[in-house]
Amino acid sequence: MADILTPSAWLLALLQALLFPALAPLLVGWVRKVKARLQNRRGASVFQPYRELRKLLFKEARVAHTASPLFRAAPSVVFVATWLAAATVPLLTIDLPTAVVADIIVLVGLLALARVFLALAGMDVGTAFGGMGASREMMISALAEPAMLMAVFTLAMTAHSTNLGSVIAHHLGDAFVLRPSYLFAFAGLTLVALAETGRIPVDNPTTHLELTMVHEAMVLEYSGRHLALMELAAQIKLLLYGVLVANIFFPWGIATDPTPVSLAIGFGAILLKLALLGAALAVAETVLAKMRLFRVPAFLNLALLLSLLGLLSHVILEVGA
Amino acid sequence: MRIETALAIAGIAVALALGSAAVSLLAARFPKVVRFAAMPLTGLCGVAAILAGLGALLSGGAATATLPLGLPWLPWHVRIDALAGFFLLLIGLVTSAIGLYGPAYVRGLEQGRDSLVALGGFTGLFLAGMLLVVLADDAFLFMIAWEVMSLASYFLVAFQHEQAANRRAAFLYLLMAHVGGLSILLGFGVLASFGDGFAFASMRAAELSSVWASVAFGLVFIGFGMKAGLVPLHAWLPEAHPSAPSYISALMSGVMLKVAVYGFIRLVFDLIGDVQWTWGMAVLAIGSLSALTGALFALMQTDLKRLLAYSSVENLGIVFIALGLALIFIDTGHPLPGALAFVAALYHALNHALFKGLLFLGAGSILHSTHERDLEQMGGLLRRMPWTGLFFLIGCLSIAALPPFNGFVSEWLTFQAALQAWQLDSGVMRSLIPIATAVLALTGALVAATFVKVYGIAFLGQARSRHVRRARPGPWGIRAGQGLLAVLCVLLGLFPTLVIGLIDAVPRQLLGGGLPDAGSRGWLWLVPDAFETASYSAPLVTLLLIAIAVFVVWGLRRVGLRRVRRCDAWDCGFAPPTARMQYTATAFAQPIRRVFALLFRVEEAQVPRDDGGMRHQIKIGDRSWDALYLPLAGLVETAARRVVRLQSGNVRAYLGWTLLTLLVLLWIVSA
Known part of the structure; x- marks a missing residue:
């Protein structure tokens, strides 16, 4: 493992890290496009999210009189923590130095860091909607984070490692063994991903009704480049969860050696997997309705239960066998 | 440093603490003596304790001495070893911060009616008691020091005794401390009757049958668990800790609870020695219960100091989860995960001392500037007290276990230890440890919610009352005390490998094996077991965070519009928001209160107000x-x-x- 800390590996990690913000708006555009087609609309181009970000970057940022310095620092912190978290997820290859620097637990911790600053930013100006969004976000995450940890611990215990690269390598080495624990963890992690990225049925990213907002309520006061950073961070988070689900549970195609050919195959494979996942998300968002806020705990308890079942079925059924 | 020197320095620390108590007796005539003599002596005592602790940890040996005090046939024995050294270091770090913080805080009390003799005197005795508990090498001295610590802290809790609530809290504390003390005494009795004498050396050599060992363990667990505030014996803690002056709360929550952890480790891992995995299961269960209950009740509080006290219950729960894992792994013949869990427990104990000390000092500094403990009255303090705001933010991020701060390191280590559960043979243990892990994860997320609430309500937004709007930053001493602890929180988060290299002496000496590979990759890498299994590089994570932040800020300056305009809050174009339209602390916690409604005893009532209106009142009972x-x-x-x-x-x-x-x-x- 130590041999992956080479300059070329770091370069590859840098490339991967840059791919995340580059691809994230595309995934969002793709999901929107598929959704529009499912609803018999033509929809905007898949590149529309890039244009929106560019528009925000060139707009004046407005900051409320009552805002503290934290308000202006928060977008950078949220963006940086989310991006670093994304950089630790194997996108093209499993030999990733950043996955050694920060393992799965650190990944969850970095996402929590971003979330805490997002919630604090929501409360900073002192408006009713900001506090409401922060309160709801922390309630959702309080239930989603343990479910996520349990799901990744199932994988970590199977692979005897909390290093994401090793987890994926272990799964690849398993060939096509179907583990019950993986099924549970997959279901749990998918539900968590929906909740954490603020998608229907937990939150609606396109809502215009303040009283139903969660994520949008926290960024209501942001504008200009601050908002651009917040939006891009949210898009990276969606891509991160997509890659996490795709590459952990369906790792086939990911590069195991750093040759250009296998990297190209890895890139093609992840694009294909993400396109399928994005389409699945669009279908789910079209057929499901957003839940009432107090139905969300039941949804997340299901996620926690599934993940815990995954871990228990692993330690009971699979360890001794 | 030789270990004998460390013992001598520890003796000096005790003498300084007693000297600080003695000097305070003059405060009745000269009130300034507490500020100018007693508090600096306390700080020096802290520095001496740090030196003694570091000396003991670095030398790795043990030294004993016999004092010409005590009963004729039982002179007092003192001993310093790595375990004692670690806890001396912990006591010393918080105490030296209080040495900086105290003088400015006490100044505010010089005009009041409260007796400074009692404050300074009992603070010194309290410190001396805690240091002697850690140094004691026989049951007699241990119990005397333990009672000095309990009684001195009783008088400090009752310091502002004009308020009936404080008297009640102090009495409850006294009562429960004595029940706990009795239980410890009986535990010593079991050990002494098998070991032929009250000296720890003879207890260590004693051969206990498995049943009597379990009896002794049960007594000791109840006794120290009560002092550590484990659920269900925690009832005194949220009453007593907030009643004391703020820096005493910091000492009680940050340090005294750790002395109980020390006692538990000393008796169970050292004196009883031959541990059993069933004890580990009990400790794990009680630890999980405490962690979850403490976190949920902390989230419901609106009194800042009471909230911090409940959060101590939660943190001690985490320490005991790790200790329970250590017991299980050690008895089932897995020394490496056992040592890992043990180190995680010690690391978390140290972290909690630092960030809880910091947060209580922050609460004290808010109290000093605004005379307010109620979160519902606060708001916007970050702009009025920027330094306290910054340090408090560091404390919040640390306690919420966020990378790259120190709380995250100990949580990471605990998770890593729990993930070794696959090595165990028994299916029951293998499946119960993941459940405890789930509880730990849930606790961590609830703590994050709690401290978003605290920081968001107190320091962000707009002031909710007039006196908070007029808050002024505290004097420099108050800021320096918090700054010291904040810097330590950051350093312990940044360089975990160096800290573990220091702590590792304790399991090496006590359990016969530490974490041999922890520092095998140098100070940059934290590797508990093997590089393939798990690794975390806090310095690199921080470096990458900073590098990306610089890149982003630089990029935004190059691309896009840099102009920022100040304006009124938008709030979706409704009427301009006023302070009363903000979310309150109670409102913030309401969704989680509803989700976990079964665990709370909620009383809601409509109370008529003087002006004819109605007031909605919520009481959350335990x-x-x-x-x-x-x-x-x-x-x-x-x-x-x-x-x-x-x-x-x-x-x-x-x-x-x-x-x-x-x-x-x-x-x-x-x-």
């Missing part, structure tokens, strides 16, 4: 009162009423009882 304390109190009362019948007022009856007792005793002695 179910442990109904389930444990009130029935117990009823039982004691019933028993007392039965016993009262003996008190007939007739002298002959009394003499008859005395004779009967004497006969029974004679019969027991002769049998």
Whole structure:
């Protein structure tokens, strides 16, 4: 493992890290496009999210009189923590130095860091909607984070490692063994991903009704480049969860050696997997309705239960066998 | 440094603490003596304790001495080893921060009616008691030091005794501290009767049968668990800790609870020695219960100091989860995960001392500037007290276990230890440890919610009352004390490998094996087991965070519009928001209160107000009162009423009882 800390590996990690913000708006555009087609609309181009970000970057940022310095620092912190978290997820290859620097637990911790600053930013100006969004976000995450940890611990215990690269390598080495624990963890992690990225049925990213907002309520006061950073961070988070689900549970195609050919195959494979996942998300968002806020705990308890079942079925059924 | 020197320095630390107590006696005539002599002596005592602790940890040996004090046949024994050194270091770090913080805080009390003699005197005694508990090498000195610590802290809790709530809290504390003390004493009794004497050396050599070892463990767990505030014996803690002056709260929550952890480790891992995995399961269960209960109740509080006190229950729960894992792994023959869990427990104990000390000092500094403890009245303090705001933010991020701060390191280590559960043979243990892990994960997320609430309500937004709007930054001493602890929180988060290299001496000496590979990759990498299994590089994570932040800020300057305009808050174009339209602390916690409604005893009522309006009142009660304390109190009362019948007022009856007792005793002695 130590041999992956080479300059070329770091370069590859840098490339991967840059791919995340580059691809994230595309995934969002793709999901929107598929959704529009499912609803018999033509929809905007898949590149529309890039244009929106560019528009925000060139707009004046407005900051409320009552805002503290934290308000202006928060977008950078949220963006940086989310991006670093994304950089630790194997996108093209499993030999990733950043996955050694920060393992799965650190990944969850970095996402929590971003979330805490997002919630604090929501409360900073002192408006009713900001506090409401922060309160709801922390309630959702309080239930989603343990479910996520349990799901990744199932994988970590199977692979005897909390290093994401090793987890994926272990799964690849398993060939096509179907583990019950993986099924549970997959279901749990998918539900968590929906909740954490603020998608229907937990939150609606396109809502215009303040009283139903969660994520949008926290960024209501942001504008200009601050908002651009917040939006891009949210898009990276969606891509991160997509890659996490795709590459952990369906790792086939990911590069195991750093040759250009296998990297190209890895890139093609992840694009294909993400396109399928994005389409699945669009279908789910079209057929499901957003839940009432107090139905969300039941949804997340299901996620926690599934993940815990995954871990228990692993330690009971699979360890001794 | 030789270990004997470390012991001598520890002795100097005790002497300085006693000197600080003695000097305070003059405060009745010269009130300034506390500020100018007693508090600096406290700080020096902290520095001496740090030096002694570092010396003991670095040398790795043990030194003993016999004092010419005590009973004729039982002189006092003191001993310093790596374990004692670690806790001396912990006490010293918080105490030296208080040495900086105290003078400015005490200044505010010089004009008041409260007795500074009591404050300074009992603070010194309290410190001396804690240091002596850690240094004691026989049960006699241990119990004396333990009682000095308990009694001195009782007087500090009762310091502002004009308020009935403080007197009640202090009495509850005194009562429970003594029940706990009794339990520890009985535990020592079991050990001493098998070990032929009260010296720790003979207890260590004792051969206990498995049953008696379990009895001793049970007594010791109840006794120290009560002092550590483990659920369900925590009821005194959220009452007592907030009542004391703020820096005493920092000492009680940050340090005294750790002295209880020290006692537990000393007796269970060292004196009883031959641990059993069933104890580990009990400790794990109680630890998980404490962590979850503490986190949920902390989230519901609106009194800042009470919230911090409940959060201490939660953190001690985490320490005991890790200790439970250590017990399980050690007894089942897995020394490496055992040592990992043990190191995680010690690391978290140290972290909690630092960030809880920091947060209590921050709460004290808010109290100093605004005379306010109620979160519902606060708001916008970050702009009025920027330094306290910054340090408090560091404390919040640390306690919420966010990378790259120190709380995250100990949580990471605990998770890593729990993830070794696959090595165990028993299916029951293998499946219970993941459940405890889930509880730990849930606790961590709830703590994050709690401290978003605290920081968001107190420091962000707009002031909710006039006196908070007029808050001024505190004097520099108050800021320096918090700054020291904040810097330590950051350093312990950034360089975990160096810290573990230091802590590792404790399991090496106590368990016979530490974490040999922890530092194998140098200070940059934290590797508990093997590089393939798990690794975390806090310095690199921080470096990458900073590098990306610089890149982003630089990029935004190059691309896009840099102009920022100040304007009114938008708030979706409704009326301009006022301070009263903000979310309150109660409102913030409401969704989680609803989700976990079964665990709370919620009383909601409509109370008529003076101006004719109505007031919605919510009280959140602790179910442990109904389930444990009130029935117990009823039982004691019933028993007392039965016993009262003996008190007939007739002298002959009394003499008859005395004779009967004497006969029974004679019969027991002769049998």
